Amino acid sequence: MPPKVQHHKCNGCAGLPESRCEEACPGDLMVVDEATGKAYCRSTRDCWDCMSCTKACPAAAIETRIPYQLGYHKASLRPIMGKDRIIWKCVDIHGQETSYEYKNRLKR
Amino acid sequence: MANRPGGRRTTVTPKNLAEVRVEVVECDLLIIGGGNAGCFVAVEAAKQNPSLKVVIMEKAEIMRSGACSAGMDAINTYIPEDKTPEDLVRWSRDQVGGGPLREDLALSNARELNEAVDDLERWGLPILRDENGKIRYRGKWDISIHGEQLKPIMAEKAVESGAEVYNRVAGTGLLMDQGRCVGATGLHVRNGTFYVFRAKATVVSTGGAGTLYKSYTADSTNSGAQIWMCPYCVGSGYAMGFRQGAELSSLEQRWVATRTKDFCGPVDTISVGYKAPIINCKGEKVMSRYAHLGGDAAPRYIRANAPMEEWLVGRGPCYCDTRNMAPDKVTAMMTDYLNERPSFVLFLASRGQDVTKEPIEIYGSDPYILGGHTMGGFWVDIERMTTVPGLFAAGETAGGNPNKFVGGCAAEGKLAARGAIAYMKAAGPMPGPADPAFASQVEAEKSRVFAPLMRGAEYDGVTPREMKERLQRLMDEYAGGTSQFYRTNEERLDYALKHIAILQDQFKFLKAADLHELMEANETMDRVDVSEAVVHHLKARRETRWAGWQTRSDYPERDDKNFDCFVETRRDPKTGAVEAFTRPYEQIVSGERMKA
Numbered sequence: 001m002p003p004k005v006q007h008h009k010c011n012g013c014a015g016l017p018e019s020r021c022e023e024a025c026p027g028d029l030m031v032v033d034e035a036t037g038k039a040y041c042r043s044t045r046d047c048w049d050c051m052s053c054t055k056a057c058p059a060a061a062i063e064t065r066i067p068y069q070l071g072y073h074k075a076s077l078r079p080i081m082g083k084d085r086i087i088w089k090c091v092d093i094h095g096q097e098t099s100y101e102y103k104n105r106l107k108r
Numbered sequence: 109m110a111n112r113p114g115g116r117r118t119t120v121t122p123k124n125l126a127e128v129r130v131e132v133v134e135c136d137l138l139i140i141g142g143g144n145a146g147c148f149v150a151v152e153a154a155k156q157n158p159s160l161k162v163v164i165m166e167k168a169e170i171m172r173s174g175a176c177s178a179g180m181d182a183i184n185t186y187i188p189e190d191k192t193p194e195d196l197v198r199w200s201r202d203q204v205g206g207g208p209l210r211e212d213l214a215l216s217n218a219r220e221l222n223e224a225v226d227d228l229e230r231w232g233l234p235i236l237r238d239e240n241g242k243i244r245y246r247g248k249w250d251i252s253i254h255g256e257q258l259k260p261i262m263a264e265k266a267v268e269s270g271a272e273v274y275n276r277v278a279g280t281g282l283l284m285d286q287g288r289c290v291g292a293t294g295l296h297v298r299n300g301t302f303y304v305f306r307a308k309a310t311v312v313s314t315g316g317a318g319t320l321y322k323s324y325t326a327d328s329t330n331s332g333a334q335i336w337m338c339p340y341c342v343g344s345g346y347a348m349g350f351r352q353g354a355e356l357s358s359l360e361q362r363w364v365a366t367r368t369k370d371f372c373g374p375v376d377t378i379s380v381g382y383k384a385p386i387i388n389c390k391g392e393k394v395m396s397r398y399a400h401l402g403g404d405a406a407p408r409y410i411r412a413n414a415p416m417e418e419w420l421v422g423r424g425p426c427y428c429d430t431r432n433m434a435p436d437k438v439t440a441m442m443t444d445y446l447n448e449r450p451s452f453v454l455f456l457a458s459r460g461q462d463v464t465k466e467p468i469e470i471y472g473s474d475p476y477i478l479g480g481h482t483m484g485g486f487w488v489d490i491e492r493m494t495t496v497p498g499l500f501a502a503g504e505t506a507g508g509n510p511n512k513f514v515g516g517c518a519a520e521g522k523l524a525a526r527g528a529i530a531y532m533k534a535a536g537p538m539p540g541p542a543d544p545a546f547a548s549q550v551e552a553e554k555s556r557v558f559a560p561l562m563r564g565a566e567y568d569g570v571t572p573r574e575m576k577e578r579l580q581r582l583m584d585e586y587a588g589g590t591s592q593f594y595r596t597n598e599e600r601l602d603y604a605l606k607h608i609a610i611l612q613d614q615f616k617f618l619k620a621a622d623l624h625e626l627m628e629a630n631e632t633m634d635r636v637d638v639s640e641a642v643v644h645h646l647k648a649r650r651e652t653r654w655a656g657w658q659t660r661s662d663y664p665e666r667d668d669k670n671f672d673c674f675v676e677t678r679r680d681p682k683t684g685a686v687e688a689f690t691r692p693y694e695q696i697v698s699g700e701r702m703k704a
Contacts, residue, residue: 042624077457086369
């Protein structure tokens with residue numbers, strides 16, 4: 001389900017034609033609220049959990065969460081995007097942390 | 109060349125049709141849907157003729173759109189040095205129980221396949237190789253990739269090729285001139301512009317149709333789109349063609365796959381990639397029951413249906429037994445998931461599950477209509493032209509040719525581009541935008557598309573979500589969804605058709621509060637229209653050929669005498685009547701078909 005936006009980190013990508021999460025979401029679900037300037041997911045029920053928004057956020061303000069009805073509180077998975085590599089940091093509900101790092105591009 | 113940003117949303121929407129901004133764009137080649145196939149159409153078109161004006165109408169943003177938006181962990185077909193394109197067609201035929209399938213299409217695709225995959229590697233896709241630099245096969249035909257960036261890699265090349273990409277424009281309908289397609293219309297979901305793309309040839313590559321059926325994970329959760337297919341591929345391409353009389357093929361061969369339970373993730377990754385056997389609650393190896401059909405190498409529909417059969421007879425749950433995996437294999441498997449379905453790794457973490465201690469539970473998915481895994485889609489000729497002249501199809505949208513996957517959809521994009529270019533050279537002039545017949549069809553389509561917005565949020569009508577969920581329940585229970593273990597019969601299908609007709613009549617009550625909801629309203633109408641075709645296909649195949657993909661409780665046996673052929677449907681654009689008919693199968697590649 002839902003990308004959870006940490007408001008203190010989000011500035012709505014002010015100055016860009018659209019925020020990075022609005023740009024990335026294949027379902028047109030991310031929106032920047034005109035009043036607060038913060039991004040939010042307009043319909044969490046329609047989210048595919050593809051994590052495109054989470055990868056795209058320049059402020060690392062978005063976290064993907066599994067709906068509680070399907071998975072327990074609380075685990076996290078954070079992507080850190082490099083130029084030609086990606087690092088994932090995963091913490092399970094017991095606090096066990098695992099990292100994964102690999103090349104995702106042969107060249108830029 | 110430009111990749112036009114969708115921009116931020118506007119909350120100021122038109123109050124009446126006259127206020128709707130209309131933009132007319134002239135081009136040589138229009139591509140509807142900039143996914144896997146669509147990107148390859150653009151690159152190939154520029155290669156064939158760099159002076160062509162190519163436009164991509166993209167509902168999302170091309171860097172992360174469609175079925176590949178989350179990434180990919182494998183390319184399921186790449187012909188090894190000791191095999192031939194004919195061998196690949198034989199394998200594909202075996203995977204669908206001997207067919208029927210379009211061997212002409214399959215063969216032409218297979219001949220193009222490796223070059224398209226090589227393109228991806230040249231463009232920067234990491235394909236895993238062994239210490240000698242040889243491509244590492246994970247099964248007979250499939251190779252492993254680190255495809256987290258697969259979609260951006262394809263999209264960058266499409267943009268570099270010079271195509272003009274109109275992001276956040278959702279296709280709504282085809283433009284027609286005396287029975288041929290001369291472009292398409294689209295709704296800009298951020299600024300509300302109605303686009304009229306006039307094209308000498310059009311390729312539709314909008315993917316398949318997910319979300320026609322209810323997913324069991326939608327029950328009592330906040331997860332209505334937790335499915336295997338990209339839930340934003342709703343079958344709009346099929347619907348656009350179907351409404352104009354284009355013939356659809358084989359929609360009854362639905363794609364149903366075994367997926368991880370409660371959170372839809374791939375299973376071939378574990379069972380094929382890491383040889384983790386499928387077991388039932390008693391620890392018995394499920395596929396050994398199907399040894400006479402090939403066991404672990406049995407046709408895909410048998411492998412997909414086997415765990416559900418175990419549930420049905422009381423031997424569920426079923427698992428992929430990962431308990432004997434070495435730690436380095438577990439890391440490799442998790443990396444595969446991170447490439448294709450990263451949130452599944454998060455799901456396992458949210459269950460606190462160590463897969464070397466607890467096996468991964470599996471279950472059947474909701475059914476999808478696809479032309480790249482199974483073979484539902486437009487009937488196309490060898491040039492990939494549909495039965496509507498000027499309208500081509502590629503990838504999941506083109507039917508008759510299963511087991512294309514990423515490489516095959518790419519290859520077919522190239523073939524469709526060549527077909528479209530050949531067509532446009534011979535096509536006659538099109539009417540100008542001011543031609544009365546042309547202008548009136550644009551006006552009619554604009555009125556149809558914007559009607560839910562014009563009714564307004566306060567209107568006492570139906571929301572797009574309500575209608576979508578009504579349809580999904582109907583299809584699940586009456587047209588062979590997961591809750592029914594994929595089975596249906598004549599009476600249930602008649603019931604489904606009756607209610608689909610009611611929904612179509614109730615399009616006039618759909619309402620939208622904003623542009624996003626207006627897109628959803630149009631998507632839901634597309635879903636209903638595609639579902640109508642699906643039900644007609646299921647009705648017409650009075651046998652059970654691919655249990656699970658297509659199961660008729662009232663005709664439980666395969667009937668080669670009457671149904672070793674393709675089931676087709678066509679809707680008359682004037683009357684709306686749907687006719688179902690058959691087309692013969694033709695064997696082109698030698699070998700025994702009915703081994704399974």
